[in-house]
Amino acid sequence: MTLTVGQLEEARRALDAPLFADLAGDAQVSFEFFPPKTEKMEATLWQSIETLAPLGPRFVSVTYGAGGSTRERTHATVARIQRETPLAAAAHLTCVEATKEEIDAVAEQYWAAGVRHIVALRGDPPSEGARFAPHPGGYANAAALVEGLRKLHPFEISVAAYPECHPDSADAKADIDNLKRKIDAGATRAITQFFFSPEAFFRFRDAAAAAGITAELVPGILPVSNVAQTRKFAGLCGAAIPAWMDRLFEGLDDHPAARQLIAATIAAEMCRKLYAGGVRSFHFYTLNRAELSYAICHLMGLRPKVGAKAEAAWAAKKPRSFRAKSRNGDNRHASVSRLRSTRTECEHERT
Numbered sequence: 368m369t370l371t372v373g374q375l376e377e378a379r380r381a382l383d384a385p386l387f388a389d390l391a392g393d394a395q396v397s398f399e400f401f402p403p404k405t406e407k408m409e410a411t412l413w414q415s416i417e418t419l420a421p422l423g424p425r426f427v428s429v430t431y432g433a434g435g436s437t438r439e440r441t442h443a444t445v446a447r448i449q450r451e452t453p454l455a456a457a458a459h460l461t462c463v464e465a466t467k468e469e470i471d472a473v474a475e476q477y478w479a480a481g482v483r484h485i486v487a488l489r490g491d492p493p494s495e496g497a498r499f500a501p502h503p504g505g506y507a508n509a510a511a512l513v514e515g516l517r518k519l520h521p522f523e524i525s526v527a528a529y530p531e532c533h534p535d536s537a538d539a540k541a542d543i544d545n546l547k548r549k550i551d552a553g554a555t556r557a558i559t560q561f562f563f564s565p566e567a568f569f570r571f572r573d574a575a576a577a578a579g580i581t582a583e584l585v586p587g588i589l590p591v592s593n594v595a596q597t598r599k600f601a602g603l604c605g606a607a608i609p610a611w612m613d614r615l616f617e618g619l620d621d622h623p624a625a626r627q628l629i630a631a632t633i634a635a636e637m638c639r640k641l642y643a644g645g646v647r648s649f650h651f652y653t654l655n656r657a658e659l660s661y662a663i664c665h666l667m668g669l670r671p672k673v674g675a676k677a678e679a680a681w682a683a684k685k686p687r688s689f690r691a692k693s694r695n696g697d698n699r700h701a702s703v704s705r706l707r708s709t710r711t712e713c714e715h716e717r718t
């Protein structure tokens with residue numbers, strides 16, 4: 368990748384100036400949540416959404432459990448965000464264990480609920496370690512799903528990308544070729560799996576550009592406060608955990624507050640390096656907690672967008688009872704299914 372003079376200047380300042388001095392606050396952010404399983408988790412989620420919303424994310428997304436196991440909960444959460452907040456909601460949707468007709472029906476429900484953004488994924492098999500096998504009547508992979516969604520409605524479509532290669536890929540080239548297929552099928556952007564090496568992202572960005580991919584690549588940022596649990600999940604998705612991370616968290620098992628501070632520092636420094644390399648969009652895996660993502664955004668210079676317009680947008684959509692509901696964990700709008708969700712459980716474990 369060729370850096371512009373402005374980017375080179377920014378890179379030089381990143382080295383010369385104190386960390387995070389003079390950040391313009393011009394980055395765009397999005398936040399990922401998972402559908403809550405219990406009333407308590409639901410209350411936490413809505414508090415987090417309310418905390419992060421003033422930062423003006425361009426969208427917030429909600430994950431879809433393995434095998435469609437969170438279908439109702441994902442839909443309820445996405446629809447409620449769309450209905451009750453001024454935020455643009457994006458729904459994750461996977462191909463696992465469903466026919467094309469079933470998946471199309473879910474997408475149609477989203478369209479009817481006013482949701483215009485889908486994060487289109489192949490998904491993982493519901494049982495850990497199993498190989499993905501497409502449903503006989505289903506979409507074979509994410510590229511096929513993107514193609515199918517394009518035929519339904521003019522959705523905005525995001526797809527997944529892997530700076531350190533997806534475990535099912537033969538090699539890095541095959542992985543990039545697959546990403547290109549998804550973009551060519553009609554996706555507008557790719558959001559990456561989490562990673563801890565900015566260099567890996569820059570190499571991936573260069574390889575994508577060399578393959579003719581011009582769509583936006585948004586790094587997925589996972590603030591880690593428990594390295595052992597993150598390692599377990601990283602093993603499944605092909606992300607490398609650097610040795611220094613183990614050393615940093617050593618001896619902190621009984622110091623959750625210190626772990627949080629370190630998590631924010633690591634993630635913020637990575638964002639700073641990505642910013643210095645020209646990245647202006649970041650997607651945060653919030654794990655339904657606002658504090659870490661909020662702190663990192665603040666360090667990047669983002670401030671709440673307050674003012675008459677923002678207030679009016681909330682007032683127009685937010686029911687008067689919203690705050691009370693958030694505090695009480697009122698679950699009226701969510702039909703909480705009891706089904707298992709591998710991805711959701713993994714995400715929960717990542718905290």
Ligand SMILES: Cc1cc2nc3c(=O)[nH]c(=O)nc-3n(C[C@H](O)[C@H](O)[C@H](O)COP(=O)(O)OP(=O)(O)OC[C@H]3O[C@@H](n4cnc5c(N)ncnc54)[C@H](O)[C@@H]3O)c2cc1C
Pocket residue numbers: 429430431432433434459460461486487488489490491507508509510526527528533534535536537541542545549558559560561587604710
């Ligand atoms: C931002 C993000 C959000 C996610 N959200 C969810 C979620 O909500 N729910 C969930 O269950 N999972 C989610 N995942 C995980 C994702 O489902 C898994 O990583 C899954 O294993 C791959 O999905 P994909 O969409 O990348 O698949 P694909 O892009 O279809 O590719 C998967 C692998 O198969 C290979 N492949 C695909 N098509 C072909 C082909 N025609 N020929 C050869 N090889 C091919 C690719 O090279 C790649 O290695 C998310 C991942 C990311 C990065």
